[in-house]
Amino acid sequence: MSPPHWLRYTTLTWAERNFGFAVAAGHAGHVPVVSRAGNTHTYVAAKLEEIAAALPGLTGEPHPLAAVGAE
Known part of the structure; x- marks a missing residue:
């Protein structure tokens, strides 16, 4: 794995494990798609504030x- 890809993979894995799939996908800038995982991905999304809240942990x-x- 190339260093930039490894860093992205590691960061997104950490975000998913600690904050959930929607936050990791939002952090990556991925748009929801229908896949073998089902339609859940169509309905699951993180708010910008939730994605921003994950950053201090990293x-x-x-x-x-x-x-x-928080306000």
């Missing part, structure tokens, strides 16, 4: 948009 730094959902 970097240790707050994301300015994470505070929007």
Whole structure:
């Protein structure tokens, strides 16, 4: 695996394990698609604030948009 791909894979795996599929997909910029996993992917989505809230767990730094959902 090339280093950039490995970093993306590792980051998205971590996000999925800690914050769920929708947050990982949103973090990756993936759009929902119908697949063998069923139609669930069509209906599951994370809000921008949820994606931003995942970043401090990875970097240790707050994301300015994470505070929007907490207000």
